[in-house]
Amino acid sequence: QVELVESGGGLVQAGGSVRLSCVATGRSFTAFAMGWFRQAPGKEREFLAAISRSGGSIYYPDSVKGRFTISRDNLRNTVYLQMNSLKPEDTAVYFCTADQTYGFWSRGGGQYWGQGTQVTVSS
Secondary structure (H helix, E strand, O other), X not given: OEXXXXXXXXXXXXXXOEEEEEEEEEOOHHHOEXXXXXXXXXXXXXXXXEEOOOOOOEEOXXXXXXXXXXXXXXXXXXXXXXXXXXXXXXXXXXXXXEEOOOOHHHHOOOOEEOOOEEEEEEO
């Protein structure tokens, strides 16, 4: 069992930046690939980024490539999502997810999920 807790969300102006954090507790953090998704009201959940267990492999969909950066600190059991040049359409609840298999995004997400953190981008 893994528990994930996101933080770092809030209100930010368009063009600004936010760094989200997700702390994992429970089983060994390095046993899991990690990722981020988001969901805006009335929209489907959207995949944003994934990072392998060692951090050596990273994947982004084209929709966020160049603006979002995922990283992890295996000593702190934490995965981060740095988001730059934010737009009002980035407003959503952001979730981190964990899975033992890299490539989990093709299945819609990992085995474990956090509760989410709200990011609101004002114009």
